Amino acid sequence: MSSVIKAESVSKVYQDKGVPVQALQGVDLEIEEGDFAAIAGPSGSGKTTFLNLVGTLDTVSGGKILIDNQDIATLSPRELAKIRLYKLGFVFQAYNLIPVLTCKENAEFVLLLQKVPAQERQKRVDDLLSTVGLGEMKHRLPRELSGGQQQRVAIVRAIASHPRVVLADEPTANLDSKTGKALMELMQELNKNYGIAFFFSTHDPMVMEAAKKLITLKDGKIVDIKKR
Numbered sequence: 001m002s003s004v005i006k007a008e009s010v011s012k013v014y015q016d017k018g019v020p021v022q023a024l025q026g027v028d029l030e031i032e033e034g035d036f037a038a039i040a041g042p043s044g045s046g047k048t049t050f051l052n053l054v055g056t057l058d059t060v061s062g063g064k065i066l067i068d069n070q071d072i073a074t075l076s077p078r079e080l081a082k083i084r085l086y087k088l089g090f091v092f093q094a095y096n097l098i099p100v101l102t103c104k105e106n107a108e109f110v111l112l113l114q115k116v117p118a119q120e121r122q123k124r125v126d127d128l129l130s131t132v133g134l135g136e137m138k139h140r141l142p143r144e145l146s147g148g149q150q151q152r153v154a155i156v157r158a159i160a161s162h163p164r165v166v167l168a169d170e171p172t173a174n175l176d177s178k179t180g181k182a183l184m185e186l187m188q189e190l191n192k193n194y195g196i197a198f199f200f201s202t203h204d205p206m207v208m209e210a211a212k213k214l215i216t217l218k219d220g221k222i223v224d225i226k227k228r
């Protein structure tokens with residue numbers, strides 16, 4: 001299996017009004033092609049910090065992170081933007097859809113940036129929106145959808161660009177348990193059908209159960225990795 005993300009002795013220290021806060025320490029981890037991995041751990045254990053580092057939204061204090069075998073610390077801001085655009089998909093807890101764009105336009109947005117031709121763009125987004133059961137609602141604005149429906153649009157947006165890995169920070173946190181479960185099943189299906197790796201943080205036991213690789217963090221360190 002080829003490695004999509006590799007973390008080697010990653011540490012992160014924040015400065016809180018001049019006081020150092022060690023958020024991560026000596027984290028070694030590999031996410032491979034097609035993985036379905038979750039990172040769990042108590043509040044403050046460093047999950048979001050780690051996802052932000054992997055997402056190139058923040059920089060490490062020590063160690064390194066490789067995406068597709070490239071050390072991201074050696075890349076220019078322009079090259080990092082390219083990695084985010086072509087290799088990573090993002091799903092946030094708060095959906096982050098653009099309020100004035102329809103579902104379809106939101107889902108198409110990354111493909112526009114990638115300069116995917118119009119016809120191909122339409123086809124990919126229409127197919128995916130139907131797959132997630134939103135074919136009939138594609139012209140609605142985000143505020144005309146439920147939380148679970150908005151999160152499905154966010155997932156379509158994240159995978160339509162055919163990234164190597166989708167990063168999701170607590171994707172089910174704002175959803176009721178039934179909607180959260182449906183969303184997990186959807187992600188599993190997309191993982192199986194498109195071979196896209198998923199890497200998410202979670203507190204949710206149902207999500208932990210669904211993960212093929214479960215990493216547990218405590219006080220910024222990995223204390224357990226379970227595979228099944």
Ligand SMILES: Nc1ncnc2c1ncn2[C@@H]1O[C@H](COP(=O)(O)OP(=O)(O)OP(=O)(O)O)[C@@H](O)[C@H]1O
Pocket residue numbers: 014015016021022023041042043044045046047048049050
């Ligand atoms: N910008 C920041 N400045 C200072 N400290 C921070 C900052 N961001 C996070 N921290 C601290 O780093 C540690 C890890 O935080 P992080 O947000 O990664 O945890 P988490 O596991 O995602 O928690 P939660 O489950 O509550 O989302 C915490 O002690 C937190 O207070």
Ligand SMILES: [Mg+2]
Pocket residue numbers: 047048049169
């Ligand atoms: Mg968090």
